[in-house]
Amino acid sequence: xxxxxxxxxxxxxxxxEKLINTVASGIALGAIYAILAxxxxxxxxxxxxxxxxxxxxxxxxxxxxxxxxxxxxxxGRLIGSAPKLLQWSLSALVAVLVAAVIGMVxxxxxxxxxxxxxxxxxxxxxxxxxxxxRTITADYLGNQLRALGDPWxxxxxxxxxxxxxxxxxxxxxxxxxxxxxxxxxxxxxxGVAMRATAFDQEAAMAQGINxxxxxxxxxxxGAALAAIGGIFASMSPRAAGVTPxxxxxAFRAFPAVVIGGLDSIPGAIVGGMLVGSTExxxxxxxxxxxxxxxxxxxxxxxxxxxxxxxxxxxxxxxTEEVRRV
Amino acid sequence: MRxxxxxxxxxxxxxxLLPTTTQRVALISLLVAALVMPLGGIPLxxxxxxxxxxxxxxxxxxxxxxxxxxxxxTGVAGQVSLGHAFFMAVGAYTAVVxxxxxxxxxxxxxxxxxxxxxxxxIAAALVGMLVSPTAVRVRGLYLAFVTLGLVFIGLHxxxxxxxxxxxxxxxxxxxxxxxxxWRGQDPLVSFDSAGPxxxxxxxxxxxxxxxxxxxxxxxxxxxxxxxxxxxxxxxTSIRDRxxxxxxxxxxxxxxxxxxxxxxxxxxxxxGALYAVVLGRxxxxxxxxxxxxxxxxxxxxxxxxxxxxxxxxxxxxxxIPRVVEDFTFWxxxxxxxxxxxxxxxxxxxxxTSDDFGLVSTGAAGPGLSVFQLNIVLxxxxxxxxxxxxxxxxxGMWIRIKHYWKGWPFTY
Numbered sequence: 017x018x019x020x021x022x023x024x025x026x027x028x029x030x031x032x033e034k035l036i037n038t039v040a041s042g043i044a045l046g047a048i049y050a051i052l053a054x055x056x057x058x059x060x061x062x063x064x065x066x067x068x069x070x071x072x073x074x075x076x077x078x079x080x081x082x083x084x085x086x087x088x089x090x091x092g093r094l095i096g097s098a099p100k101l102l103q104w105s106l107s108a109l110v111a112v113l114v115a116a117v118i119g120m121v122x123x124x125x126x127x128x129x130x131x132x133x134x135x136x137x138x139x140x141x142x143x144x145x146x147x148x149x150r151t152i153t154a155d156y157l158g159n160q161l162r163a164l165g166d167p168w169x170x171x172x173x174x175x176x177x178x179x180x181x182x183x184x185x186x187x188x189x190x191x192x193x194x195x196x197x198x199x200x201x202x203x204x205x206x207g208v209a210m211r212a213t214a215f216d217q218e219a220a221m222a223q224g225i226n227x228x229x230x231x232x233x234x235x236x237x238g239a240a241l242a243a244i245g246g247i248f249a250s251m252s253p254r255a256a257g258v259t260p261x262x263x264x265x266a267f268r269a270f271p272a273v274v275i276g277g278l279d280s281i282p283g284a285i286v287g288g289m290l291v292g293s294t295e296x297x298x299x300x301x302x303x304x305x306x307x308x309x310x311x312x313x314x315x316x317x318x319x320x321x322x323x324x325x326x327x328x329x330x331x332x333x334x335t336e337e338v339r340r341v
Numbered sequence: 342m343r344x345x346x347x348x349x350x351x352x353x354x355x356x357x358l359l360p361t362t363t364q365r366v367a368l369i370s371l372l373v374a375a376l377v378m379p380l381g382g383i384p385l386x387x388x389x390x391x392x393x394x395x396x397x398x399x400x401x402x403x404x405x406x407x408x409x410x411x412x413x414x415t416g417v418a419g420q421v422s423l424g425h426a427f428f429m430a431v432g433a434y435t436a437v438v439x440x441x442x443x444x445x446x447x448x449x450x451x452x453x454x455x456x457x458x459x460x461x462x463i464a465a466a467l468v469g470m471l472v473s474p475t476a477v478r479v480r481g482l483y484l485a486f487v488t489l490g491l492v493f494i495g496l497h498x499x500x501x502x503x504x505x506x507x508x509x510x511x512x513x514x515x516x517x518x519x520x521x522x523w524r525g526q527d528p529l530v531s532f533d534s535a536g537p538x539x540x541x542x543x544x545x546x547x548x549x550x551x552x553x554x555x556x557x558x559x560x561x562x563x564x565x566x567x568x569x570x571x572x573x574x575x576x577t578s579i580r581d582r583x584x585x586x587x588x589x590x591x592x593x594x595x596x597x598x599x600x601x602x603x604x605x606x607x608x609x610x611x612g613a614l615y616a617v618v619l620g621r622x623x624x625x626x627x628x629x630x631x632x633x634x635x636x637x638x639x640x641x642x643x644x645x646x647x648x649x650x651x652x653x654x655x656x657x658x659x660i661p662r663v664v665e666d667f668t669f670w671x672x673x674x675x676x677x678x679x680x681x682x683x684x685x686x687x688x689x690x691x692t693s694d695d696f697g698l699v700s701t702g703a704a705g706p707g708l709s710v711f712q713l714n715i716v717l718x719x720x721x722x723x724x725x726x727x728x729x730x731x732x733x734x735g736m737w738i739r740i741k742h743y744w745k746g747w748p749f750t751y
Contacts, residue, residue: 066482129727136421137726139482140640143633144722151715155708267493274486309501318490322475325487329478337480339584 033177038300041253042293044184047191048248049317050288052269053276054198055241057284061214062234065127066139066278070242071266072149073115077243078164078250078258079153080111086165100167108166112243119239120232128231146263154260163257170252183252190244195285198237206233214279245269268295268314271321277334286332291317356569375554379547394662395546401658402553403614406560408638408654409647410607413564415636416644417573418600419580420476424488425608425635427495430627431468432461432609433515433616434505440516447513448504451524457516458613465609466602473601477594492629499624512623515616518549549618556614557651560607565647567603576600577645630715637718641725643734652733660721661714668699668710 052074059067067073084090085107092103126145130138168182201207212220213230221227249265250258272291276283299313330336349355359365374383378398381390388394411425440457441449472491476484499506507513519528532552533545567573575596578586587593616622634657642653668689675685689699699713708716729735743750 066485126723126727133726133730135482137730139421139485140636141723141726143636144719144726147630147633147719147722148716151712151719152708155712270486270489274483278482309497311497311500315490315494315497318493321490322487325475325479325483329480329483331483 034300036178037180038296039293040178040180041184041300042296043289044180044187044292045254045296046289046292047187048245048254048288049269049272049292050285051191051194051241051248052245052266053272053284053288054195054281055238055245056269056273057276057279057281058198058241059234059238060273061279061281062210063123063127063231064135064138064217065142066135067238068139068142069122069145069149070238070269071263072146072153073119073239073242074246074249074266074269075258075260075263076118076149076153076246077111077115077239078246078262079157079162080114080243081108081164081166081247082162082258083156084108084111086163104165104167108247111247112240115243116236116240119235119242122239123232123235127235128228150260150263153263157258157260159260161255161257161259164247164251166251168252181253183248187248187251190248194241194244198281201237206230210234242266268317271317273331274321275324275331277331279335280331280333283331283333291320294320358565372558379543379550380541390547392544392546395544395550397658397662399546399549399553399618400615401655402550402557403611403618404635404638404658405557405651405654406553406614407608407611408635408642408650409557409560409564410604410611411635412639412642412645412647412650413567413576413607414600414604416639416646416650417568417580418576418597418604420597420600421482421485422488422604423485423629423632423636424472424491424495426627426629426631427488427491428465428469428605428608429612429615429631430495430499431605432465432612433622433627434499435464435609436461436613437513437515437616438505441514442516444513446503447507451516453521453523454516454519458610461613462606462610465612466606469601469605469608470598472605473598474594476597476601489629492627492632495627496624499627506624509624512621512626514621515619518552518617553614553618556610560610561647561651564607568647572596572599634718637722641721641732643732646734648737649732649734652737656733657718657721660717664714664717665710668713 052070056067056070059065059070085092085104089103089107090110091106092098095103095106122145126141127138130141166183168186171182172179173182173185202211209220209225210230210233212223212225213227217227220230246258246262246266249255250262254265255262268291269288272287273284274287275290276285276287295313295316298316302308302312305312324331328334349360354360359368377383378386379390379395381388383389389398407425407429411422414420414422436457438448439450439452439460440454441447442451443449472488475487479487500509503509518532519534520530520532521528532548534548535543535545536548537543538548568577575586575591576599578589578591579593579596583593586596612627638653638657639650640653641656642651643649671681671685672689674681675689699708699710725732731738
């Protein structure tokens with residue numbers, strides 16, 4: 017209980033202004049985690065695969081943006097007269113699409129042969145994939161920090177006392193759009209097929225649903241969302257660019273998923289917001305508490321996850337596993 | 342029964358460690374080979390007695406201890422753990438606080454090995470017992486995430502506990518591998534300095550080799566015996582069907598507690614030995630890659646089997662060296678224009694503007710040899726899980742059955 021007075025003292029020290037700004041950047045970081053968690057949950061729900069390579073794919077997506085926007089300038093070189101914002105956004109779109117294709121390739125080559133195998137075995141395959149993708153990305157990055165070259169840079173928006181960076185506004189908007197898009201997607205024909213497959217794979221197959229196609233779609237969407245999350249995780253307020261460590265930042269979306277429940281889409285969003293806000297709050301209010309150590313906010317998600325699991329072993333919204341003899 | 346190795350007339354013979362004569366002969370010749378190897382006594386494989394190969398073999402033997410522990414937890418009791426590196430670190434840091442030399446910036450009590458080595462195992466086992474209640478509540482893949490979290494929390498601790506772990510980039514010195522009665526006294530036996538033993542001149546690596554070989558053999562025997570006693574059977578039953586096990590009277594939480602405690606004990610001892618054999622370890626060494634390496638060992642070797650785990654350990658630890666040697670041999674071929682230079686030109690990049698998958702130079706465009714090995718790990722995990730889920734041990738079983746039934750295929 018010695019922690020409480022310290023926290024109270026720390027919170028009192030900043031004033032309302034600091035509080036509002038912390039809430040805002042908490043929501044922005046929460047949006048990153050939520051979008052990463054969302055991709056993870058979609059893959060898990062549709063294909064029953066725990067994707068440990070999610071962080072690696074996120075970093076790879078961010079690297080593609082570096083490559084397409086700053087090295088190759090695709091498709092910017094074709095439309096040289098267009099504004100920089102449009103050029104960069106198109107490059108990012110191309111990067112996300114390439115990540116989606118990579119997700120499909122991964123599903124087809126490494127995951128499809130494992131249908132019907134134990135969950136644990138498939139999870140270990142994704143762990144192997146994580147090593148492969150993470151190492152190759154690190155090699156192409158040359159083990160250094162590479163800026164994404166986004167048009168916003170370190171620019172800020174002032175709304176009264178609230179000061180948020182432009183990238184954070186973009187993050188929250190894109191996350192909102194992605195969620196709305198997904199809500200719409202789950203009402204389309206393919207989306208309904210995916211929901212049916214998530215409910216019962218064999219029954220879905222018996223109804224004439226092409227389960228293989230559903231798997232590929234789920235991995236494409238999951239990898240695309242991972243890439244978007246990775247791009248935002250390596251932009252201005254969080255970092256100055258992609259590094260080999262970006263994958264580990266994206267790893268912190270795992271606690272978000274687990275807190276929300278592995279198979280719950282609202283859980284992913286709630287978990288992401290919860291983890292993001294807690295991390296930012298600890299980072300800004302408890303950074304002066306020396307015995308917590310340097311970089312304590314980085315392990316807050318994991319500690320929060322363990323706390324939640326002790327109370328609710330399947331996360332907040334997760335379906336409890338039915339145990340039968 | 343001669344010629345009928347599958348026929349057992351007594352339960353005792355069926356449960357014995359080595360039921361057939363072939364197995365007994367194989368084990369004894371393996372042990373003899375292991376003993377004469379550092380003297381360069383094995384024909385064709387004499388190079389294994391060289392100092393630099395012995396360093397790798399020592400690493401493999403230490404890894405074998407840790408992998409045997411993970412095999413008990415994951416292979417036999419079925420509890421997925423990504424936190425093995427964390428438990429190894431707990432053991433290693435217990436060892437260094439008890440056995441290391443005190444400095445101005447670090448703690449150390451300078452106690453002898455017979456205190457710090459068991460203490461390393463016990464400390465890790467206690468931490469494992471703290472984690473196990475979570476394992477009873479949290480099932481399957483959720484447990485994998487909890488143990489994954491342990492690795493990151495551990496890394497944070499080691500980075501910030503400078504008094505225990507030393508500087509974040511420098512680490513600290515571990516005590517030497519020598520047996521003394523008490524601190525300050527001359528060591529009775531030193532395992533890491535060259536000198537004669539029983540009239541045979543031995544290098545430092547060879548002495549360390551005998552020490553860790555003894556430990557690996559001891560821990561292999563313990564886990565083999567654990568697996569055929571009441572405890573081991575309760576673990577297997579929990580892995581195969583936990584509710585049925587409970588109905589039959591297996592206390593689930595008690596069994597999981599035992600599994601975590603014993604597995605962590607193995608990890609703690611192995612962690613202490615690993616750090617001592619290396620001499621100096623930085624806090625970042627206890628990362629996720631180390632945990633994944635053990636998962637890879639257990640999966641590639643064959644989950645749930647002692648022989649498979651040992652095979653897997655040697656496979657995983659020796660492969661990087663083989664890959665490295667092969668890469669540099671190929672690079673040499675490319676330069677001298679040998680018979681395989683066409684392959685070398687395709688695969689190896691020797692200068693920074695050369696195309697290739699692997700680069701031997703520091704700034705080449707391809708993967709470095711170290712990175713290539715990590716990628717290879719990942720690929721091996723994937724390939725083995727898809728093609729041979731029972732691992733190397735499964736391959737051996739298949740070969741055995743082929744010859745057993747020959748000329749029939751069934």
